[in-house]
Amino acid sequence: MVENRPWGNVFSHATLIVGIGIICLPLWIAFVASTHPVDRMFHAPAPLWPGTHLVENYLAVLRSGIGQSANAPVGTMLINSLIMALAIAVGKIAISIISAYAIVYFRFPFRMGFFWLIFVTLMLPVEVRILPTYEVIASLGMLNSYAGLTVPLIASATATFLFRQFFLTVPEELAEAARIDGAGPVRFFKDILLPLSRTNIAALFVIQFIYGWNQYLWPLIVSTDERYYTVVMGISRMVNVVDAAPTWNLVMATAVLGLIPPVIVVLLMQHLFVKGLVESEK
Amino acid sequence: MATIELVQVGKTYPNGVVAVKGIDLAAADGELVVLLGPSGCGKSTLLRMVAGLETVTSGEIRIAGARINEREPAQRDIAMVFQNYALYPHMSVFDNMAYGLRNRRMARPEIEKRVRATAEMLGLAALLERKPRQLSGGQRQRVAMGRCIVREPKAFLFDEPLSNLDAKLRGQVRVEIKRLQRRLATTSLYVTHDQVEAMTLADRLVVMNQGAAEQIGTPDEVYSRPASLFVAGFIGAPAMNIVDGVIEKDGARVRLGAGGPVLALDRPLAAQGGRSVKVGMRPEHLALAPEGPLALAIELIENLGADAILYGKAPGTDISLVARADPAALHRAGHTLHFEISPRQIHLFDAESGRRLTER
Numbered sequence: 001m002v003e004n005r006p007w008g009n010v011f012s013h014a015t016l017i018v019g020i021g022i023i024c025l026p027l028w029i030a031f032v033a034s035t036h037p038v039d040r041m042f043h044a045p046a047p048l049w050p051g052t053h054l055v056e057n058y059l060a061v062l063r064s065g066i067g068q069s070a071n072a073p074v075g076t077m078l079i080n081s082l083i084m085a086l087a088i089a090v091g092k093i094a095i096s097i098i099s100a101y102a103i104v105y106f107r108f109p110f111r112m113g114f115f116w117l118i119f120v121t122l123m124l125p126v127e128v129r130i131l132p133t134y135e136v137i138a139s140l141g142m143l144n145s146y147a148g149l150t151v152p153l154i155a156s157a158t159a160t161f162l163f164r165q166f167f168l169t170v171p172e173e174l175a176e177a178a179r180i181d182g183a184g185p186v187r188f189f190k191d192i193l194l195p196l197s198r199t200n201i202a203a204l205f206v207i208q209f210i211y212g213w214n215q216y217l218w219p220l221i222v223s224t225d226e227r228y229y230t231v232v233m234g235i236s237r238m239v240n241v242v243d244a245a246p247t248w249n250l251v252m253a254t255a256v257l258g259l260i261p262p263v264i265v266v267l268l269m270q271h272l273f274v275k276g277l278v279e280s281e282k
Numbered sequence: 283m284a285t286i287e288l289v290q291v292g293k294t295y296p297n298g299v300v301a302v303k304g305i306d307l308a309a310a311d312g313e314l315v316v317l318l319g320p321s322g323c324g325k326s327t328l329l330r331m332v333a334g335l336e337t338v339t340s341g342e343i344r345i346a347g348a349r350i351n352e353r354e355p356a357q358r359d360i361a362m363v364f365q366n367y368a369l370y371p372h373m374s375v376f377d378n379m380a381y382g383l384r385n386r387r388m389a390r391p392e393i394e395k396r397v398r399a400t401a402e403m404l405g406l407a408a409l410l411e412r413k414p415r416q417l418s419g420g421q422r423q424r425v426a427m428g429r430c431i432v433r434e435p436k437a438f439l440f441d442e443p444l445s446n447l448d449a450k451l452r453g454q455v456r457v458e459i460k461r462l463q464r465r466l467a468t469t470s471l472y473v474t475h476d477q478v479e480a481m482t483l484a485d486r487l488v489v490m491n492q493g494a495a496e497q498i499g500t501p502d503e504v505y506s507r508p509a510s511l512f513v514a515g516f517i518g519a520p521a522m523n524i525v526d527g528v529i530e531k532d533g534a535r536v537r538l539g540a541g542g543p544v545l546a547l548d549r550p551l552a553a554q555g556g557r558s559v560k561v562g563m564r565p566e567h568l569a570l571a572p573e574g575p576l577a578l579a580i581e582l583i584e585n586l587g588a589d590a591i592l593y594g595k596a597p598g599t600d601i602s603l604v605a606r607a608d609p610a611a612l613h614r615a616g617h618t619l620h621f622e623i624s625p626r627q628i629h630l631f632d633a634e635s636g637r638r639l640t641e642r
Contacts, residue, residue, distance in 0.1 A: 173368035176335050181382035181429075182356035191381070195372040 027259070034058070034253035041248040057253045072226040074234070074254050081213055081230040082261060084149045088212030089205050091154035096204075097197065100163030101189055105175065115164070122157045126218050134221055144225040153218065159204050166200050167193065202272040210262045231258040284311050284346045284436035284469045286332065291341035293327055301327045303493040304341065309486075312467040314460075318480040319490035320516070325473045326441060328490075332471060333362050333439050346436055356385075361430030362439040365446060367422045369414040369429075375401075376410040379429045396432045403462075404428050420451050427459070431466065438463070438470040444479060456482060477517050481505070489513045511636035514562045514629060520591055520604050523568075526633070527561040529554045536561055536630070542599045543575040548625035551639075559639065562629035565591065568605040574622035578603050580615050592619070 029046060036051035062075040102108075103115050126133075133152045142148035170193065178188045213232070220233040229237070235258065238251045286309040293302040302324040309315045317325040330336040332343055334355035343350055350358050361382075369378050376397055383393045401407045404424045414422055423443060430438055443459070444452045460483055463470055474480055480487055481501045489496045489504060489512070497509040508514035514522045527536045530544070533552035537544045538561060545561075568576060577597050584591040590609040595602055597618060605621055607613060630639040 171366060171368065173364045173366055174370065176333075176355075177362070177364060177368035177429075178370075178381075179335070180333065180355045180360070180362050182385035183381075187385065192370055192372075 030252045030255050033249055034256050036249050038247050038249050042245070053249070057249055058257070061250050061253045061257070072229050072234070074231065074257060076227065077229050077231045077234045077254075078257060078261070080146075080149075080228055081232065081258070083146055084215065084219070084230055085209045085212035085261075087146065087150040088153050088215075089208040091150065092156040092159050092208045093201055093204055095154065096156050096159035097163050097194075097201070099160045100167055101193065103160075104164055104167040105185070118157050118160050120157075121155070122161075126153065126215075130217065130221065133218075137222060144223050144228050146228075148222045149219055149228065149230070150212075153212065153215065156208065159208065162204065163197070163200065166197060170196060199272060199275070202269050206266055206269045209265050213262050285309060285344075286315075286437055286469055286471065287342075287344040287347075288328075288332070289342045289344070291328065291331060291343055292339055293324070293331060293336060294339045301493055302331070305488075305490075305495050307488060307495070307498060309469050309471065311469055313485045314463050314470045314472060314483055315486050315488060316472045316474060316480040316484035317488050317490060318474060318477060318484075318516070320475060322492075323490040324493040325475075325488075325490050329439055329441055329471055329473045332437075333360060334358050359436045360439055361433045361435040361437075362441065363423075363426045363430055363443045365442040367414070367426040367446075369422060369425055371414050374411050374413055375406060375417070375425050375428075378414070378425055379432050382429065382433050396434075397428075400428045400432045403431070419447050420455060423447065423455060424458075427462070431462070436469065438468050440470065440472040442474055444474070444476070452479075459483065477519065481517070489516060491516075507638070508562070508629065509638050511560060511562070511631045514631065518564055518566075520565050520606070522629070523563045523565065523603050524631075525561045525563070525601050525603075527559050529557045529559060529630075531555040536628070539596070539599045539601045542596060542601055543577070545575055545623065545628060546625050547628060547630075554639070558633040560631040560633055560636070562631060563623050563627065565604045565606045567623050567627040568603075568621040569623065570607065571620055571622040574620040576603065576621040576623065577618055578605055578621060579618045580613055583613060583615060585609050 029048070032047050032050050033041065034057055035054040036047055036057075037053050040047060040051060061073075063073055099118065103111060137143060137148050137152060142151070174192065175188060178192055183191060215230070216232050216236070219228075219230045220236075223229055223233075231254065235251060235254050238254065239246045286307070288305050288307040290304045290306060291302060292300070292304050294300045305328060307315065317328060319325045327336060331338050332345075334350070334353060338351045345358060345360070370381065373381065379397045379400065380393050383396065397410075398407070401410055404427065406421070406424055406428060409417065409421060409425075414425065417425065423446075426443070440459075444455055447455060456479060463483075472479075472483060484501055486498065486500055487504050488498045491512045497504055497513045499507075499509075504513060504517050508517060508522075511524060515524060525538045525542075527538045527542075529536050529547075529551060532550070533547075533555045534550045535544050535546050536559065568578075578592060578594045579597045580592050580594040582593040584593070587609070590607050590611075590613065592605045592607055592613060593602070605619070607619075613619065631637065632639060
């Protein structure tokens with residue numbers, strides 16, 4: 001589409017601006033709300049311009065959490081979320097890349113059976129299997145622990161499938177040349193497959209990190225001890241206080257803080273994707 | 283020394299397909315043996331069995347006298363050049379060549395020395411830090427060869443290495459391969475479907491068809507005394523003329539087609555009188571002769587610059603013939619020319635089995 005139509009330009013710009021507006025408005029309102037004192041929040045309409053309490057609100061939230069509902073300080077919650085998201089992302093990638101390697105490069109009985117079994121688990125998101133999983137974790141005594149937060153979520157059919165598809169595009173001759181060069185299966189994996197999978201790993205890391213960070217239902221059930229609360233579930237607890245009105249400014253401050261790490265991860269990793277998409281590896 | 287012996291080597295796949303049927307071959311130390319044949323004839327499968335990338339269903343493969351059927355490729359002391367080069371894309375040229383040596387735990391200084399010496403030999407010294415995607419096809423092929431050479435193996439295995447190169451480059455790299463192989467005096471097995479490559483590179487040739495070796499011999503033997511119709515038709519371009527014929531009763535001549543021209547044979551075959559045969563005559567052996575027995579009514583001329591290929595029929599019959607002539611003679615379609623052929627250049631094959639008649 002190389003035509004140069006001025007009205008076309010105006011129209012596309014207008015659409016993009018409207019689109020950005022729609023997406024950014026809630027974020028802006030949240031940020032603005034987090035900079036006002038609590039009483040301002042009870043006057044309609046919601047404020048549109050930043051207030052004066054930026055530093056106080058954020059410090060209060062990070063250090064001491066929010067009043068009565070025995071919440072952990074947001075600082076702790078952020079760290080828990082970080083640990084959970086990192087463990088899930090790294091765990092999912094490690095487990096799936098090894099399973100995909102086994103399925104593509106080795107022959108063993110029921111190989112395709114295992115693959116389809118893994119694939120079928122795509123039909124079982126967390127919500128569907130939550131009761132039996134809770135039962136198992138509770139009887140293993142893993143409630144209220146990092147292991148309990150991360151282990152049930154640590155296997156990924158999507159990632160296995162994606163790595164399998166990628167490995168199928170690696171020419172067989174590469175594996176044969178490596179075999180002749182004296183590389184056994186582990187060496188081949190470490191020296192050749194892993195470096196070639198870099199961009200796939202980066203892309204999956206971002207996706208899985210955000211998935212892990214945004215987990216709501218599972219951490220809600222598994223952690224009853226406030227030391228193990230995560231940010232995402234923590235926010236909903238803050239909003240659902242029983243006796244008083246929610247302190248919106250502090251809730252918004254928490255929400256903004258909860259946004260930042262995934263955004264950082266995406267920003268850092270996107271440079272790796274584009275590089276991977278652009279350079280042709282032959 | 284590093285001989286390669288194949289004793290009744292065969293390969294049958296689990297689904298029953300027979301890819302290779304009982305091949306016997308003994309490659310002497312330092313010899314370049316070419317496995318030649320059309321697609322699907324089993325030549326690549328045979329090479330991969332020697333490399334260890336396919337299992338051997340029957341027979342024995344020996345390198346330097348030792349049986350290697352059960353050994354892993356890395357334990358066979360062989361090196362292979364692939365059609366698609368199979369270079370490690372994320373490693374530099376230096377690392378690509380050093381990888382095999384590092385896996386064998388060779389000392390760093392020794393690896394340095396070998397890789398640099400080989401790079402020097404192949405003209406790659408300036409490219410050692412580049413990645414494969416920054417190299418041209420010919421350069422990549424040289425890196426692939428460099429990777430083999432540094433290993434100093436007992437044998438080189440080439441799997442159609444020139445197929446991915448353009449025609450001009452193919453000619454150049456072919457010469458380089460020949461020179462290198464001579465210089466390094468390493469026993470080599472080379473697979474190709476291109477008979478020009480085969481004829482120019484081979485010390486000996488194995489012409490394969492449908493899993494079996496039709497003939498094993500020097501390029502000259504395979505060209506002048508093809509053992510079967512298949513070999514006769516496969517070697518030589520343009521392809522040999524194959525015409526149905528019957529040996530005359532006196533065994534001294536052969537008649538082409540029904541009522542076609544009669545040609546004299548160089549040795550009387552009285553015992554074969556009346557036998558149906560296939561007569562082979564190479565286009566380049568048909569010599570222009572005003573009174574010659576073979577007449578050709580020209581239908582089509584291909585001008586190659588140095589040669590003209592004439593396609594046509596023998597008038598009064600439905601025998602198609604191809605002949606070679608000098609383009610300067612300016613023959614035209616529609617002309618009729620006469621040719622003769624020396625009796626020693628006539629090849630006779632059995633009409634049913636296609637095998638060469640053994641008396642000749």
